[in-house]
Amino acid sequence: xxxxxxxxxxxxxxxxxxxxxxxxxxxxxxxxxxxxxxxxxxxxxxxxxxxxxxxxxxxxxxxxxxxxxxxxxxxxxxxxxxxxxxxxxxxxxxxxxxxxxxxxxxxxxxxxxxxxxxxxxxxxxxxxxxxxxxxxxxxxxxxxxxxxxxxxxxxxxxxxxxxxxxxxxxxxxxxxxxxxxxxxxxxxxxxxxxxxxxxxxxxxxxxxxxxxxxxxxxxxxxxxxxxxxxxxxxxxxxxxxxxxxxxxxxxxxxxxxxxxxxxxxxxxxxxxxxxxxxxxxxxxxxxxxxxxxxxxxxxxxxxxxxxxxxxxxxxxxxxxxxxxxxxxxxxxxxxxxxxxxxxxxxxxxxxxxxxxxxxxxxxxxxxxxxxxxxxxxxxxxxxxxxxxxxxxxxxxxxxxxxxxxxxxxxxxxxxxxxxxxxxxxxxxxxxxxxxxxxxxxxxxxxxxxxxxxxxxxxxxxxxxxxxxxxxxxxxxxxxxxxxxxxxxxxxxxxxxxxxxxxxxxxxxxxxxxxxxxxxxxxxxxxxxxxxxxxxxxxxxxxxxxxxxxxxxxxxxxxxxxxxxxxxxxxxxxxxxxxxxxxxxxxxxxxxxxxxxxxxxxxxxxxxxxxxxxxxxxxxxxxxxxxxxxxxxxxxxxxxxxxxxxxxxxxxxxxxxxxxxxxxxxxxxxxxxxxxxxxxxxxxxxxxxxxxxxxxxxxxxxxxxxxxxxxxxxxxxxxxxxxxxxxxxxxxxxxxxxxxxxxxxxxxxxxxxxxxxxxxxxxxxxxxxxxxxxxxxxxxxxxxxxxxxxxxxxxxxxxxxxxxxxxxxxxxxxxxxxxxxxxxxxxxxxxxxxxxxxxxxxx
Amino acid sequence: xxxxxxxxxxxxxxxxxxxxxxxxxxxxxxxxxxxxxxxxxxxxxxxxxxxxxxxxxxxxxxxxxxxxxxxxxxxxxxxxxxxxxxxxxxxxxxxxxxxxxxxxxxxxxxxxxxxxxxxxxxx
Numbered sequence: 020x021x022x023x024x025x026x027x028x029x030x031x032x033x034x035x036x037x038x039x040x041x042x043x044x045x046x047x048x049x050x051x052x053x054x055x056x057x058x059x060x061x062x063x064x065x066x067x068x069x070x071x072x073x074x075x076x077x078x079x080x081x082x083x084x085x086x087x088x089x090x091x092x093x094x095x096x097x098x099x100x101x102x103x104x105x106x107x108x109x110x111x112x113x114x115x116x117x118x119x120x121x122x123x124x125x126x127x128x129x130x131x132x133x134x135x136x137x138x139x140x141x142x143x144x145x146x147x148x149x150x151x152x153x154x155x156x157x158x159x160x161x162x163x164x165x166x167x168x169x170x171x172x173x174x175x176x177x178x179x180x181x182x183x184x185x186x187x188x189x190x191x192x193x194x195x196x197x198x199x200x201x202x203x204x205x206x207x208x209x210x211x212x213x214x215x216x217x218x219x220x221x222x223x224x225x226x227x228x229x230x231x232x233x234x235x236x237x238x239x240x241x242x243x244x245x246x247x248x249x250x251x252x253x254x255x256x257x258x259x260x261x262x263x264x265x266x267x268x269x270x271x272x273x274x275x276x277x278x279x280x281x282x283x284x285x286x287x288x289x290x291x292x293x294x295x296x297x298x299x300x301x302x303x304x305x306x307x308x309x310x311x312x313x314x315x316x317x318x319x320x321x322x323x324x325x326x327x328x329x330x331x332x333x334x335x336x337x338x339x340x341x342x343x344x345x346x347x348x349x350x351x352x353x354x355x356x357x358x359x360x361x362x363x364x365x366x367x368x369x370x371x372x373x374x375x376x377x378x379x380x381x382x383x384x385x386x387x388x389x390x391x392x393x394x395x396x397x398x399x400x401x402x403x404x405x406x407x408x409x410x411x412x413x414x415x416x417x418x419x420x421x422x423x424x425x426x427x428x429x430x431x432x433x434x435x436x437x438x439x440x441x442x443x444x445x446x447x448x449x450x451x452x453x454x455x456x457x458x459x460x461x462x463x464x465x466x467x468x469x470x471x472x473x474x475x476x477x478x479x480x481x482x483x484x485x486x487x488x489x490x491x492x493x494x495x496x497x498x499x500x501x502x503x504x505x506x507x508x509x510x511x512x513x514x515x516x517x518x519x520x521x522x523x524x525x526x527x528x529x530x531x532x533x534x535x536x537x538x539x540x541x542x543x544x545x546x547x548x549x550x551x552x553x554x555x556x557x558x559x560x561x562x563x564x565x566x567x568x569x570x571x572x573x574x575x576x577x578x579x580x581x582x583x584x585x586x587x588x589x590x591x592x593x594x595x596x597x598x599x600x601x602x603x604x605x606x607x608x609x610x611x612x613x614x615x616x617x618x619x620x621x622x623x624x625x626x627x628x629x630x631x632x633x634x635x636x637x638x639x640x641x642x643x644x645x646x647x648x649x650x651x652x653x654x655x656x657x658x659x660x661x662x663x664x665x666x667x668x669x670x671x672x673x674x675x676x677x678x679x680x681x682x683x684x685x686x687x688x689x690x691x692x693x694x695x696x697x698x699x700x701x702x703x704x705x706x707x708x709x710x711x712x713x714x715x716x717x718x719x720x721x722x723x724x725x726x727x728x729x730x731x732x733x734x735x736x737x738x739x740x741x742x743x744x745x746x747x748x749x750x751x752x753x754x755x756x757x758x759x760x761x762x763x764x765x766x767x768x769x770x771x772x773x774x775x776x777x778x779x780x781x782x783x784x785x786x787x788x789x790x791x792x793x794x795x796x797x798x799x800x801x802x803x804x805x806x807x808x809x810x811x812x813x814x815x816x817x818x819x820x821x822x823x824x825x826x827x828x829x830x831x832x833x834x835x836x837x838x839x840x841x842x843x844x845x846x847x848x849x850x851x852x853x854x855x856x857x858x859x860x861x
Numbered sequence: 862x863x864x865x866x867x868x869x870x871x872x873x874x875x876x877x878x879x880x881x882x883x884x885x886x887x888x889x890x891x892x893x894x895x896x897x898x899x900x901x902x903x904x905x906x907x908x909x910x911x912x913x914x915x916x917x918x919x920x921x922x923x924x925x926x927x928x929x930x931x932x933x934x935x936x937x938x939x940x941x942x943x944x945x946x947x948x949x950x951x952x953x954x955x956x957x958x959x960x961x962x963x964x965x966x967x968x969x970x971x972x973x974x975x976x977x978x979x980x981x982x983x984x
Contacts, residue, residue, distance in 0.1 A: 026980055029903070030973035037890045037966040044959060045887065051942065058956040059886030060921030064938060068929035193884055197934075201941065761940025816933055 052203030062205065067197035071119065071817020073851040080858030083110050083181040088855040089841050090115070093848045095833050096811035096819035099343040101841050105171065106178035108344045109360040111855055113182025116340060117210070120357040120813040122198035123336045124183070125207055126756060127358055128214040130297075131221030132156040136415040138204060144413060148423045149296040151411040152432045155224060158448050159216035165450035172458035176212045179360035183210035196814065198757070218358040219454055223447045226376050226479035230293055231560060232384045233286045234674065234685070236510040240279055241660035250687040250704075253507075253559050254551050256694035257568075282511070284438030285386075290673060292434065306330055306787055307562050307778045308375035309589070310484035311542035311570055312492035314535065319579045320798030323486035326585040327364055327373020328789040330778045333753040335764060335821065337809025339791050344461075345839060351461045352835050354791050354807065361457035364791060366803060366835075369464045370487040371795035375543045377480040377496050380507075380558035381446035383521075385430045385514025386439050397440070399429050400517030406433070430514050442514060444521060446499045447478035466491050473497040474527050482543035488797050493534040494541040496548040500525040500557050507556055525555045540574040542567060544776075563689040565774035568595040582804065585794045590830045592631040592770040592777045596693060597641050601629070603697055604648075607721040619740045620729050631775055633746025633768040640743065642772055642781050643732055648724035652695075653686045655707045689774075745770070751828060752784035753808055753821075764821050767828045792832065804832035866909055869900035873913025873964060881917055889914045889960065893967025894974070901975040910968020911961045918960035922953060 044055030051057075057064050073092065086103035088111045093099065098115055102108035116124060129135045133150030135143035166173050192205040199207070238247050293299045300306075310327040318324050331338060339354035342362065353365015364373050389406075390396035396403040407427040412420050426433040431444040452475040459472030469485055473495050476483075480498020485491070501521040506512060512519035531549040533541050545562035549555075572595070573588050574580075605624055611617075620640050627637035650669060658664065662685075663672040671685045686692070695702040700717040707715045736742050746768025755762035769785050771777030779785040793805040808827040810819040826833065838844050841852075873896030880888035893910025900906045925931050932949075939949035 026973065026976050030970065030977050033903075033966060033970040033973050037963075037970050040962055040966055041887050041890060044963075054955065054959065055886050058952060058959055059881070059884075060918050060925070060956075061881050062884045062886070063956075064934070064952060065922065065925040065929075065931065068925060068931045068934035072929070197937075759941050761937060815937055816930060 047203055052201060056203060056205070057200060062193035064197075064200050066194045067200055067814075068816060069194075070196050071812040071814030071820065073853070075851050077851070077853045078856070079853065080856045081110070081114075081182075081185045082858050083178070083185050084855055084857050086857060090853040090855070091841050091844050091849055092851045092853070093836060093844070094850050095341075095823065096817075096850065097341045097343065097833075097836075099345070099836070099838065099841070099844060101345045103346065105346050105348055106174055107855075108346050108349075109175040109178035110182035110185070112342060112344065112355065112360050113179035113210070114186050114855070115182075115342075116179075116355075116357045117183040117186035119811060119817075120336050120340065121186070121207065122196050123756060123813050124210075124218075124358050127221065128218050131217045131224075132214075133411070133413065136413050136418075136421070137208075138202065138416060140416040141418050144415060144421055145292075146296040147413050148411075148421075149292045149298070149434075151413065151423055152425050152434055153224065153298075153443070153445075154425065154427075154432050154448060155220040156213070156217050157409070158220045158450075159213055161450040162216050162220075162452065162454075163213055166452070166455070170455060172455040173212065175360045175458055176215050176454060179215065180210045180212050197816075215359055216454065218356070220447060220451075222356065223451070223453065223478040224298075224445070226481075227379070227381050227447060228298065228445060229380065229382050229560060230290065230299060231380075232382070232509060232511055233289060236282065236384075237286060238660075239510055240282065241662065242656070250691065251559065252688075252691065255547075255561075255564075255688050255690040257690045258547050258561075258564055281438035282386075285435050285441050286511075287673070288435040288437035289384075289441060294673075306332070306376070307545050307566065307773070309542070309544045309566055309570060309776055309778070309789075310373035310375050310482065310494075311540060311574060312371075312484050312486040312494075313574060313577065313580055313585075314492045314539040315490050315798075317539045317574070317577050317580050318798070319581050320796065322488065322796070322798030323490060323492050324580060324582060324585050324797065325366075325371040325373060325484060325486040325492075325795045326589055326793065327375075327484060328589050328792045329364065329374055329376075330788050331790040332787040333751070333765075333785075333790065333808050335753055335755045335762060335809055335815075336813035337790075337807055337811075339807050339809070340811060341805065341807070341835075343835075343837065349462050350837075350839060352803075352837055353793070354805070357813075359454070359457070361454065362461050363457065364793060365461075366795045366800055367461065367464055368800065369489070369797075370466075370469055370485065371797060371800070371803075372460060372469070372486075373484045373793060375482045375484075375545055377482055377498055377548055378545055378558060378560050378562065379480045379496075379498060379500055379548070380509060380556075380560060381478065381480065381499065381501060383430075383444045383501070383503075383508040383519070384434075384511040385428075385442050385444065385519065386511060387428050387430070387433065387442050388515040389436075389440050397428055398515040400520070404429060428514065430520075441511065444501075445478075446501055446524070451477040451499065453477060465489065466493070470495065482545075482548060484541060484543060486795070486797050488800065490797075491535055492539075492541050494532060494543055496531040496543075497527070498530065500530070500555060502555065507559070509559060525557075529555065531557075538575065540577075542570050542574060544570060561688075563596070563774065565595045565689070566776050566778055569593050569776050582794050582796045582802070586792075586804065586830070586832060588776060589789065589792050589794070590770070590777050592638075592772070592775045593629050594631050594638070594641065594772055594774045595629070596645070596689060596774040597627075598629045599693055600645075600696055601627070601641070604644075604721050604725075607718045608725045611722055611726075616733060616738060616740065617726070617729050620725075620732075623740065630770075631745055631749075631772045632770045633744065633749075635745045636740050636743040638745035638772070639736075639748055640728065640732065642745075644725055644728040646781070647728050647731070648720060649686055649689075649692060651707070651720050651724050651727075652692065652704055655709050656704060657685065659708045744768075748783050749779070749781075749785060750783065751808070751824075752786040753824060754786065755815075762815050764824055767824075769828065789827075792827070793835075794832070795835075801837040803835040803837070805835050806832045865900050866905050869896040869906065869909030869968070870913045870916075872896045872899050873910050873968065874917055877914045877917040877964065881921065889963040890967030890970070892917075893964035894971030896964075897968030897971025897973075898975045899971075900968070901972055901979070903969050903972045903976075906968040906970075906972025906975075907965040908968070910971065911965030914964025914967075915957055915960040918956055922956065 133147035308329040343352040353362035388398040409425040430442040456476035477499035485493040544566035623637040631638035751765040771779040779788040795803040812819040876892035896909040897906030935949040
């Protein structure tokens with residue numbers, strides 16, 4: 020045995036080092052995944068080189084399809100799906116979405132459901148806990164439970180899920196996309212109808228949630244209800260058909276809440292949780308949308324034209340995925356959201372529609388009085404009621420499961436118990452049927468079918484612009500608007516009394532709408548949906564009306580309009596706020612702009628046509644001047660009220676951006692300020708309250724802000740005004756969802772600002788704006804056009820990852836080719852074809 | 862002697878190919894061990910295992926390079942992990958080094974096991 024000992028030692032030594040090597044290769048190294056599986060030929064990084072690729076001709080079989088599906092992909096990667104049934108078409112769309120955008124779909128459903136921890140580990144647990152509290156998955160489950168099992172929309176969703184899972188079965192675990200290789204993940208959870216409904220809820224949440232109640236509550240505490248009513252009026256000046264009111268008649272009723280410290284502690288905790296989970300908007304996250312339809316009386320063809328450009332954050336992979344679906348029951352083309360089997364904005368054979376967000380107030384916060392004797396009880400409407408507790412289990416990759424208890428009152432989930440107990444009520448928390456609405460809109464061929472479909476569209480409330488081949492144009496602001504027992508719900512309310520409870524929702528018959536107006540056009544740009552005498556309170560967070568103002572200018576003057584005219588209007592960069600204010604502001608500085616730089620700047624503004632084109636220096640000067648003038652009007656009041664600002668002094672600390680539009684920042688609505696500048700030069704708010712011995716006037720602020728703007732531009736961009744071109748300092752930013760530099764795109768100069776129809780954030784990086792531009796000619800629906808700043812593929816190695824960005828930047832569109840059968844597609848635009856056949860599974 | 866070495870390499874090749882096909886990267890030392898067991902000498906066992914596994918991984922990577930835009934992928938990966946274009950080839954080198962080490966260590970272990978078995982046989 021002694022003779023064998025050296026041999027044994029050598030053997031165990033080599034075995035030991037072999038095992039150590041394998042273990043080291045199996046362990047992730049910091050942010051990098053484990054090198055063993057990453058670099059292994061099969062299942063490793065390498066197969067990702069084929070992500071996003073299609074062969075010229077493919078033939079596949081699946082048990083999940085009943086008949087043959089033919090898919091023709093055009094030169095932009097847009098699939099034209101020809102199927103013998105709606106469910107086969109939905110299957111094919113699910114399969115294509117998964118093939119092109121799997122990681123995006125997975126991330127989206129996990130963000131919505133609060134299951135990111137399963138993918139990325141303990142770092143995401145707090146975010147997941149917040150999203151579990153919000154309860155989008157529970158809302159999706161409620162919707163699922165309430166849907167009729169024979170609902171064709173549900174059948175389409177089942178088929179879609181089967182298509183996604185068919186793809187997963189074929190590729191997992193070795194050929195998952197690059198994102199999974201980098202995360203070291205080798206399996207993707209099966210796709211379900213619940214995932215689709217949860218994602219639909221996520222979109223609803225994204226477009227209708229608002230934490231502004233917390234801001235208004237704090238404002239009311241710090242400034243008083245009267246001042247808040249003055250500065251944030253329900254009826255704003257210049258809102259058609261609104262007449263200016265000063266001071267306003269309405270009052271914000273004080274919330275009557277317990278002490279400030281407790282309240283501020285609760286608000287701070289809630290804001291912190293929402294911000295951490297990425298659910299708080301920030302200045303610069305610019306949003307807004309336009310849509311309009313003109314009747315045949317104003318078009319060259321004698322038939323309506325519809326235009327739609329929803330403004331959302333730019334991202335890669337793109338939010339949208341264009342698709343054309345043809346079955347015996349439908350022929351629909353437009354943009355889909357990956358994760359859902361429906362066209363969201365598009366057209367059928369005879370109708371077209373586009374969406375803008377209503378921005379209605381459908382989310383309230385309530386303080387709850389917890390029973391000091393029993394913490395699972397709260398006082399509501401005269402009695403103690405039980406808090407419903409839900410045990411949410413969060414699976415954590417590389418860690419133990421986390422149990423998170425969600426507490427729910429009659430109002431909704433409790434989001435904080437720091438200082439005070441605050442619950443959130445949101446119109447989307449229960450069962451809602453947007454999926455059914457979209458399914459039916461995708462099948463609608465006339466006005467009555469369209470309106471019948473909208474009855475089911477509840478959250479997020481949307482302004483649906485409509486046009487059809489019969490000559491109708493319309494807008495319906497369809498949605499689920501709460502009716503409150505009392506109050507307006509724009510500040511945190513005492514939930515114990517029951518006096519601020521929601522008692523129901525605005526009946527569908529009463530939602531704001533307009534059909535075939537005499538003007539010959541309808542339009543929306545997130546402005547107030549209904550006039551002041553509308554019998555229901557819908558909200559107050561409308562976008563400034565400048566985009567709407569410009570669109571109305573163009574449409575009201577338009578005759579013989581064409582598709583090209585509508586494209587020009589979508590790309591229009593005229594800032595109507597500048598048009599309204601510069602005639603007032605420029606005379607004030609004309610005598611004081613004496614040095615050459617100020618004189619050059621003044622000359623540029625005097626010669627300006629108010630268009631924020633990429634070559635305009637005046638646009639750069641105006642945007643900076645506007646920003647400083649607004650800030651100097653309001654910042655002193657906010658500082659005096661005790662708000663803290665960031666180091667630069669342009670944003671409130673810890674508040675993100677209030678409102679649906681990131682450009683709202685913390686300040687009162689632009690129209691109110693415009694009215695003060697134009698018609699109330701002696702408004703007390705122009706006085707700087709931090710200089711008690713001195714009474715500043717509007718003109719003092721105009722002069723001082725002009726000087727500061729010119730100086731800051733010279734500091735930033737140099738003393739030569741030629742270097743101040745808008746396009747030099749206002750560039751496109753399309754970031755990847757993972758925000759990895761090499762995957763991001765952009766850098767091209769882009770025209771437009773937040774007050775022009777071609778809406779863009781006004782900061783140096785424009786990360787949000789027209790996420791899809793579409794113009795549909797109801798006179799010849801087959802020659803309609805669309806484009807979005809991205810591409811069909813989610814793979815950075817795919818040919819269609821970003822191929823539409825250049826077109827979008829140049830203001831070009833792609834034809835929305837609309838054949839009713841595959842043979843009608845011009846061969847020159849075909850990139851590839853796929854046949855999916857039924858596989859008997861034998 | 863040479864014959865045993867070549868057979869050891871071939872045996873490793875076959876085993877590594879089979880394991881890789883099954884997606885079991887951590888079994889590469891076992892493939893090497895099988896080859897090393899055949900060779901029975903530590904140094905040669907290391908070399909047989911290392912060469913066998915490295916050749917299989919290398920062949921796979923060559924195949925990927927032939928049928929897909931591997932260069933683009935490598936540049937993309939280098940960008941993501943902030944290596945820079947100049948070092949984009951690093952994952953390939955790293956993969957081959959890992960294959961070499963796994964196969965080699967497996968090979969020497971296999972040879973040692975064969976040695977122990979031989980000793981036991983003599984007794």
